[in-house]
Amino acid sequence: MAFVHLDVLCFYSLLICTAFSSVSSNAEIKVNPPQDFEIVDPGYLGYLSLQWQPPLFLDKFEECTIEYELKYRNIDSEDWKTIITKNLHYNDGFDLNKGVEAKIHTLLPPHCTNGSEVQSLWSEATYWKSPQGSQETKIQEMDCVYYNWQYLLCSWKPGMGVHFHISYQLFYWYDGLDHATQCPDYIKVDGQNIGCRFPHLEASDYKDFYICVNGSSDSHSIRPSYFIFQLQNIVKPLPPDYLSLTVKNSEEVNLKWSMPQGPIPAKCFIYEIEFTEDDTTWVTTTVENEIRIARISNESQQLCFLVRSKVNIYCSDDGIWSEWSDEQCWKDDIWKETLVFFLTPFAFVSLFVLLVTCLLLYKQKAVLKTIFQRKKEVFSHQDTFC
Numbered sequence: 001m002a003f004v005h006l007d008v009l010c011f012y013s014l015l016i017c018t019a020f021s022s023v024s025s026n027a028e029i030k031v032n033p034p035q036d037f038e039i040v041d042p043g044y045l046g047y048l049s050l051q052w053q054p055p056l057f058l059d060k061f062e063e064c065t066i067e068y069e070l071k072y073r074n075i076d077s078e079d080w081k082t083i084i085t086k087n088l089h090y091n092d093g094f095d096l097n098k099g100v101e102a103k104i105h106t107l108l109p110p111h112c113t114n115g116s117e118v119q120s121l122w123s124e125a126t127y128w129k130s131p132q133g134s135q136e137t138k139i140q141e142m143d144c145v146y147y148n149w150q151y152l153l154c155s156w157k158p159g160m161g162v163h164f165h166i167s168y169q170l171f172y173w174y175d176g177l178d179h180a181t182q183c184p185d186y187i188k189v190d191g192q193n194i195g196c197r198f199p200h201l202e203a204s205d206y207k208d209f210y211i212c213v214n215g216s217s218d219s220h221s222i223r224p225s226y227f228i229f230q231l232q233n234i235v236k237p238l239p240p241d242y243l244s245l246t247v248k249n250s251e252e253v254n255l256k257w258s259m260p261q262g263p264i265p266a267k268c269f270i271y272e273i274e275f276t277e278d279d280t281t282w283v284t285t286t287v288e289n290e291i292r293i294a295r296i297s298n299e300s301q302q303l304c305f306l307v308r309s310k311v312n313i314y315c316s317d318d319g320i321w322s323e324w325s326d327e328q329c330w331k332d333d334i335w336k337e338t339l340v341f342f343l344t345p346f347a348f349v350s351l352f353v354l355l356v357t358c359l360l361l362y363k364q365k366a367v368l369k370t371i372f373q374r375k376k377e378v379f380s381h382q383d384t385f386c
């Protein structure tokens, strides 16, 4: 049975093959793949250049603008990125922790070939940073935060099970820098670099930002780690301040705060508000810097809220919540009224008592004065006697 199946299969494939070869011989148009296809690393920590030359024997298609279909991906990733271009190079960012593979073929558009699009065979290329050092020497837990869209700070931990001294170094690059630049200001613990304070990064938003942390030690090779992100996606704003809570009437409360100081535009914020009415707490968000909240009960004794901020989806794909602001509260004034009710008479009484005492004292003083004066007179009389 198996043999029969195989025979049938062979027969069909033969049929298909002949059919195809007859089609291609009918069309008789063939084009070569691009030449010298290669992946070039200019040292930008992941930003690679895919380059090629036109195919051989193009003179037949002088009237045509030929195109190239380029496909590329990081090895292990699911999808190919596809680009159609007339140029002889294409640049994009790759994760250099992994290998890169790419393929390209020539396309002849239909108007050059009397009807059907013709494709060449694929040219292929791969690129792999030769892996140095063991996996354990790589840094761990890389964490980068762009504080208030102003100060970039990255920190990491030394490789797992690293018991020898490694001097880690951080390099970064983005479109606009001439070359990969080393961190100018490391954060150190026991003489070991565990973080970097970046300088001011001019025109660095909405671009891929490439980082490589590699290192050296006397005895071991160190495996470099590569990172790509966009700065606007890792912004952690300052918390909002100057909170105010106004009780409009028995049903409604107005919450207001001022947006954090700094370069982040007002339209880029989203705020999260945690509002507490007596024992009930709930959370809500808004893109304005004020909000009206309906009270659950008009008899609530205490209303409190705090706010935190984040960059919203109109300005970034992602963001980090700020710390919470200080809390702002409102307490029902009943206790004050009660206090005033009790204090006012008390104050009046006290004042009255004080007044009376003063008067009394004054009077006493006057009496004493006359007595003294009299005594003095007596003394002066005695003086004259002596």
Ligand SMILES: *[C@@H]1O[C@H](CO)[C@@H](O)[C@H](O)[C@H]1NC(C)=O
Pocket (backbone or CB within 6 Å): 029, 112, 113, 114
């Ligand atoms: C297209 O067809 C015409 C006429 O049938 C022929 O002269 C010409 O060579 C063909 N072009 C190509 C590119 O084969």
Ligand SMILES: *[C@@H]1O[C@H](CO)[C@@H](O)[C@H](O)[C@H]1NC(C)=O
Pocket (backbone or CB within 6 Å): 043, 169, 171, 180, 212, 214, 215, 216
């Ligand atoms: C670390 O990477 C930078 C930038 O690619 C490179 O110039 C440097 O030589 C590397 N250092 C080590 C120790 O590999």
Ligand SMILES: *[C@@H]1O[C@H](CO)[C@@H](O)[C@H](O)[C@H]1NC(C)=O
Pocket (backbone or CB within 6 Å): 250, 298, 299
């Ligand atoms: C609170 O609301 C109730 C019913 O909604 C109303 O009868 C009452 O007068 C309100 N109290 C105050 C202090 O406004």
